[in-house]
Amino acid sequence: MSIYPSKGRLMSRETKREIALQRAAELKARIVDYLDARASIPSGFEAADEIEANRRRIMAYFGATEDDWQDWRWQLKNRVTSVAVLEELIPLTAAEKEAILRVERTYRWAVSPYYLSLMGNDPECPIRRQALPGAAELEDEVGVLDPMDEELTSPAPAITRRYPDRLIINVTNQCAMYCRHCQRRRNIGEVDRSRSRRELEQAIEYIRRNEEIRDVLITGGDALMLSDATLDWLLTELDNIPHVEIKRLGTRVPVTLPQRITPELCRILAKHPPIYLNTQFNHPREVTPAAKAACDRLVQAGVVLGNQAVLLNGINNHPFIMKKLNQELLKIRVRPYYIFHAKPVKGTTHFITTIEEGVEIMEHLRGYTSGLAVPTYIINAPHGLGKTPILPQYVLARNEDHVVLRTWEKRTILYPNLGRRNKRAGA
Structure with missing residues (x-):
């Protein structure tokens, strides 16, 4: 039995072309709804004028120069952490203001001036909802602090190990901003702290003693909140372990603080190939000219870029949003890698979608866009049992x-x- 119809070889050229044209029209009809809708999901490039106006307003409030704005240390120093400052910079409803004041008594929040500039005025803006505390955080009765049991999968200081040949080094609790859906919000605390040199040395020693470890992920918090010198030292130590084949960095700074991707940082990363960097763009509006410039510098340094989006209720749980996100990412040379089902972390479960929504999104990606734009939908099994891919039934x-x-x-x-x-x- 052949799967290729032999009758096609007996058709005239005109008949074959007519069949091809009919099929092309049929295929085009399958994406008309997306083509009609995509303009209503502006990327950071398409919203550039609005974002630039926001940026100018924020710079004026802080009395900042262009050099200040491009300095990642200035961005960290001037993170917005109070409602009094926030309401000077963006319009807040009374309900938003009340919610932030209530939530901040329990959960820390901070947002970089850069990420603040991406926010629209609508309280349901997907950027606002990722960055600003909401009342639902205090109404969560089902979430747990550590659904992945990371404290039970840490055989050495700073190490998390869930797989046979790879592990995580958790190097800091610091981030450029504190995402409201954060899976490790239990670690944020009131003070930003990096792991001590002694703890990192113990982690390196554990890797050195276990020759099956070929892949090391440096994360936190955010791996790129380490100083350049500490990051260079850590990568050098890993380079000096013969069985470590690749290093990975887990960071959201290309999204929330692209100014951190400096020429100096890129020179360090270029010294330590192969390095894979996975970031977390969750919405097309986050794909901005500044994010592209940061990614361009990383690519030029030989860093391989991937994206691990989190499926978030009210932010990106729609096939068209996720499709546009992934297509925008490919344009800035970031390969969509995973879509994570949100974890049931205490204070974040209002972001969790149904699994059916995730499967529907995958149904509207496969075949409807290039395979490069189709990540894998993942549920992290509880208790540190690892990633489980969820696929439509083919x-x-x-x-x-x-x-x-x-x-x-x-x-x-x-x-x-x-x-x-x-x-x-x-x-």
């Missing part, structure tokens, strides 16, 4: 000689399992 049935497949268009086809024939023939 294999509907199988027997010894065939499988029944469902295509991305939901067409059902009988596909020959020719390898079975070869095995029976002893090939």
